[in-house]
Amino acid sequence: MLEVVGERVGGWCGGVRETSSLRQAMRARRRPNSDVYAKLDAEIATRASSLYRLKESPQVPPPQPETRPPAGLACSRCAPLSRDSWKDPKTEESGSVINILNIGRQTFANGGVVSRYLCDLAQCLHLINYDYKDVLPSVIKDEHFQRAIEETTREELEKTANEKHDEEKTYASVRKRVEERAIKVLRDISSSMSNNVLRLVAWLCHKAIRRIAGGGCGTRSACVERLRRAKAAGLPLVFVPLHRSHFDYILVTFTLYLTGLRPPLVAAGDNMRIPFFGWFLRCCGAFFIRRRVDGSENHGDPVYKSALRAYILNSLADNNNLEFFIEGGRTRTGKPQLPKAGILSVILDAYLDGTIDDALLVPVTLNYDRLVDGNFVREQLGMPKQMETFWSALRGIWRTLNTNHGSIRVDFNQPISLKELVTSFQKYNYLKAPVETSSPINSNLALNLDRQILYNHSHSSLFGADVSAEQKMMVEAIGRHLVYDAAQSTALMCTNVVSYVLLTEQRKGCSLSTLQESVEARGRALKLAGRDLGYTGEPHLVVKRALETLGGALVRVEGARHACGQRSVPAALELSYYANALVAHYAAPAVLVTALESIVCKQNVEDDTVRHSELMEAALQLSEILSQEFILCAPCTTIEERLLEALRELISQDILIDTQSPDALDEQRWSRRFARTFDDDDDESRDRSALVKYRVSSTPEAVAERRRLVQTIRPLLEAYSETCHNIRDAPQKELVGSTLDSLLEKFAQNKLIYGEAVSTDAIKNCLRLLRQWDVIEIYTDNRERKVRLCTPYNDKSNLDNICAKIHKFNMDTPLIK
Template sequence: MDTMISVWTMVEHVRVASGAAELAIFTAILYWFFTSSRVADMLEVVGERVGGWCGRDTSSSLRQAVRARKRQQEYSKLDSTANCRKSSLFRIKEGPVIPAPEPQLRPPSGLACGRCAPVSRESWQDHKVRDTGAVINILDIGRQNFANGGVVSRYLCDLAQCCNLCAYDYKDVVPNVVKDESVAQAIEEATQEELAKAKENGQSGASYATIRKRVEARALKVVQDISSAMSNNVLKFVAWVCHKAVRRVAGGGCGTRVAGVERLRRANAAGLPVVFVPLHRSHFDYILMTFTLYLTGLRPPLVAAGDNMRIPFFGWFLRGCGAFYIRRRVEGSEYHGDPTYKSALRAYILNSLSAGNNLEFFIEGGRTRTGKPQTPKAGILSVIMDAYLDGTIDDALLVPATLNYDKLVDGNFVREQLGMPKQMETFWSALRGIWRTLNTNHGSIRVDFNQPISLKELVTSFQKYQHYKAPIETCLTPPNNNLAVNLDRQILYNHSHSSLYGADVSTDHKMMVEAIGRHLVYDAAQATALMCTNVVSYVVLCEARRGLPAAALAARLAARTRDLAAAGRDLAYTGDAATALRHALEMLGRGLIRREGDIIRPGTSIAAQLELAYYANTVVAHYAAPAIVATALESLICASSSTEFRQSELVSASLQLCEVLSHEFIICAPCQRIQDQILDVIDSLESQQLIIKDKSDAVLEEQQWSRRMARRLEGDDDDDRPDPTQRVTYTVSDKPEAVAERQRLVLTLRPLLEAYSVTCRHLQAGTMKDVVKNSLDSLTEDFTQNKMLYGEAVSTDAIRNCLRLLRQWGVIHVYTEGKTRAVRIAEPYASASALEDVCHNVHKFNMNTPLLEPSNK
């Protein structure tokens, strides 16, 4: 009985609770129904009409009265607002004029050279629209386009954007390549060569038809291996995947400058093939360039990719996105390489251009291992030049492009810099790399495009430059170099080699292709957006190597930011220096930069400093010219123990150092002479009060100018008359800020010079691998024993570049024994004294100077 009572009691409680809930819900519905403005308006209209039918006056209803009162309150608010505006306007008119704040503007970077391509500089931009340097996040394009669409398109904006991308027609050029005359000629030559070998080996059964068929089948396979398989469906799918991947990888978004995209759209209307020439930092560059162009409404190009990227599954997707695969090493000698392959590659590129396809290739060849822009590999550029010169295309628009990352997507290259072999890309390594990348925040990404430059205009301009005439046919040894006259064309002559040049190509043609390639690299490097990690790494290595408090480091960062902005560099970060410093430290991680209390300093390991140097080298390339002049100045001071020097001595020493570091930096655009760049830097150092001109020994600048003009008007070409500038002398300033600035500039190049000097000291005959290993071991020992402060000097790239320099000087010969590259000392330098004399041209710039002693304490 008690159980039944308790059950009924529970049921009664439930009924009461449910009734209360129903009553609450019903009350809420009634409240919403009678308080809703639309329902209330509807009831009022119905009530007024019913009252009118019944003969009742509806003008004095309660709701009308309430509305009239609300209307009166609103009118009073409007009156008070109007009175406030009138009084504010009166105060503005009567008070002082305060200008409106100007938006922050970025420099108009990415402009074509005004000397080489003045027409291109003016053609592809709208002068009525001011270039504010605005940057858009390409990941937000879909959200902006479908912000006012339906529910599905708003929530699936990325998918909607990819589905609505424009579809382009890509013609299959493989049949035309197979029928190309150069390919047919290469097939015939290969057939005749194999037929001759068969007869020499006594293979009487080998017939011409059989060999020809085999060579043709091999050539067809080569063409199919090279060719792209661009697909609009694959492009759209990869674009959608990239939306998701880049959002996860780049927490700061992927930005590109609006002006660069608008210039490309205007150039695209010209109907000429557009050739994108980006600098190469990461494997992600392949997809990111195509992704950016595709999302901004531009035609995706065919991309020249190394055959190391032809890995299962991922290689197929890259081919569907426009990649065509080329061999990483194609020897240009007539005794090496595959003539059929080179002819097929040239024919594929030429037929793709004539079919109206855009093209993209990385002019540096491979990814940079040091973070600095590399000297160009002009193979594909020479093919494009041939296409223009033989009339296959009327012209082509070259577009230098740059990519930069807050944090490198591929990881670091420390293993390779320490002499370990490069790990080849495989399916599993690519899968591991993608998984690791997707679980790491890499900050912001910038993809920027320079102005399109007419190839025809560049060729016409470079044919007029007199300082490239009469190329040097033999290498000059350092003691006999007349660098003021020969350096510009000597550098071009030493670097102008490519595996895709024809056999009958002249030296002038090679030097022109090299000059255009170096100009493209220089333009792209100057337009690279500097991330906060780049600037912070440079400041830490060159100004705070021994450690600085966070506040002092932020002040150094702010000063460096102002200096770079004043020089016209695009900075990809905003906000105050303390915020930028915190973000950079977060991106770089505690493994690269140590924080001991309030003191911040670089990591003490070689690996940490090598990786920091990778980020810093983007800024090092900017300061290369003033750093060379400052280092040359310090070598003069140490050699003479005097703070006074002649301008001619400083120019000569600076040119010698420019030659030493010719494999590391492109000091200036090839259309400008290096000596003129050095003189401009000297003037800049004088304006900064780092050096002080002595007026007593030099004529005034007006007198110098008048004498030069008089000689030109008189037509006097007598070179024996002394130049007054040779008598200009300077004194080094001893102010603390001038000394600190000189120290920063000297430290900018010091790690490189340490590596070069050690390489010269350990130069000996043997295999290339042993020479590099001995130099690396010596550098590592010096660093671990605190004889050298710079861990980033332990670099394979710097050692190999030094060996290239010595080979150009004729100090060493590099030859091949089997599959091993070996080094031997040239006969004139076989003795230790002769070798020391020539290597002194490197050692003298790695001097022991009191300027760096505070850093070594």
């Protein structure tokens, strides 16, 4: 019926086709001059065709958030089982970062009005209650502790053997006095963890961190999941953080507590046992240990050592987690420090004698856009360290609360089985071979350098007298591995990258646009190298945030167009603190390029080629010189292997060009493999690498890259070279002071362009190197440390020959002029 009516109306209107609908006919009749309906029909047709195209065209996924590379994975060579054990096989790590300050807001977002507005307080009130037992009774009954008390008692009895006293009465009184002293030592060490204080401190940390860290406090969600899975294994977790700030004591505990993990007992220096704040730290799990047991009045105190050992082991046996800073004190330079493996030696000893079945070691990294408790410029300039007091702590807290410190990152590496590490290191025979006498002129560094470095550094105040050199080297190797792993997984903040660029690539200053390009390029290179960047955003916003955080005292911005580091020693030292996070990353290629420049500068200017063997020999020598500054590679990898890897990177970047053709290289590799089947002494068959040469590229990009890498470690070499110039028989404090004065004078006369070279740490590390080389002897006389030249080097010519080994890497090169 409707069709019939439609056709008649259409015919009556005269202007509509037979197939037109009734609606179209009525439109044409009622509004013949209007195109409104035509537009509506066109829109409907366009929408229909668009939907059709959208349905039939290839599906484009929506933009995804930026993913970060997996960081903090266990070493695939030393701990393959640990690397695969704690990952969730069903989910892939995206590297997402969570702000722990927002956990309460997310948890109570759908709660009542009170919980929504007081989310931090509600989160702290709902934290898990853990049972912390008093371990002092079990420590007092410990066999080693009682044996130490008995030995100390008999030693004191021997001192009074000539006096005429009742033997039983004397023994009882001496024993009682020694026991009282031992109990006092235990009470000074022990913590008193309290759930109520932990909740209070957690709430205070919420408020404090929101005030001082505008960017929040982040941690990787995958790290937390790994720890939860490892927790189910029933083994104690031993957290091993790198130490940057006093705030680290609270921050690691705060992060673990908020994410539902058991807070650990924390080994803190006894300098933190100050009124009120020390009590707070003790209630948050801190147990206090003495600093510098060796060389002090506490050296050789068997009661203290046994008390500390018994307290640690009984705490682990009671299902407590443990945390200790493997570097000892806070880093004064921003670089990871060499490990002090005292507490680690206790844990390893407990595993080896069967006291514990295993322990899971967790390297922890912390980084700040701006250091919370100030800089270390005063100490680097030779001023004595200011001891912590109640009033200095109050002033520091007040100053911190009124400063914006940007963002904070706390990240946890994969838990590593101590048992697996011990088993792996027992297989590395090149670390067990006899160590040759340390010498600055060593013709076989490639074979001896790795174990020589471990042997020279393997000492600790908590080792017993019956511990073998092999076990000491194993502890040192495990400690260095933990420090290296933590350093490689540290999130790099925007201030780290900007400071490094200003001190190397753009040392003379540049425009803001150039600085932004350099920072963006450096960030891309770090990402390709697998490093985690602790910042996001457009380059101009990243640079702006970093410059605001560093402040005008460190970076001068002229007219909002030009930026450069301030020309002063304190500013350079503080900038270098932030830049050194990247200096440690680029240490291996920087060593190789500096060795390359030392060869290029001494040979004919027209000759731009260098032999492989000569380059590697120079790089190994420089690696030994800087062994006090950097851990170039994990102990499971030889330094030569790491340098070869860096060499391949330089070749891939066209900084060095291999003069051999691919066919010749393949033939050379075949001949090497074939030569290994013979036991002859033919030098040509043993050292085919002597025939390999590299040509130094002269393109602007290659020259700029070489300049950057040379300037990465050049300040250290300036400090080492000046220390050698000033070496003599004198008190160590006087020697360090005169070297600092000499460096400051050179800087004032524009003979030294690196203000960060004026560093007490670099000077002391050079003295340690000369001591390992048996060039000097450091001894204590009337409680004062003194330096004395050893017999062969009293002659100035012999001393000059030794120091020339360092001076040759501090060469005059046109790259930095």
